[in-house]
Amino acid sequence: MHPRNRGSAVIIQEDNVALIQRNRDGKEYYVFPGGGIEDGESPEEATVREAFEELGVEIEIKSTIGTVIFNGTQYFFLATIVGGTFGTGKGEEYEVHSNRGTYKPMWIPIDKLEILDVRPMEIVKKLIN
Helix, strand or coil: CCCCCEEEEEEEECCEEEEEEEEECCEEEEECCEEECCCCCCHHHHHHHHHHHHHCEEEEEEEEEEEEECCCEEEEEEEEEEEECCCCCCCHHHCCCCCCCEEEEEEEEHHHHHHCCEECHHHHHHHHC
């Protein structure tokens, strides 16, 4: 797999964080909503677009939480929901991909993040400290 830079949203509401529950190859884990940055897009623009595709919400970027190097650079932004309906995403993730597993958007209490397989853990550590 060639490296691809990604933008991801960290959306916190009432001590919960928006995550995508993944089931793939028999493993359950959680990721922050986001995806690949397309040509001509800034990391922030990609994050806003991906949040709408994956979650069905419009977000506003507030600040940068950090970057993680993994198959390219992953940018993480603290964001708030300004429109849309959580859980109505229509991205390609929701089409049936036998090899990509399942995607399920959900709110997870911040105090539960440590006991779940949330990726990347570097960003989780910033949220729980």
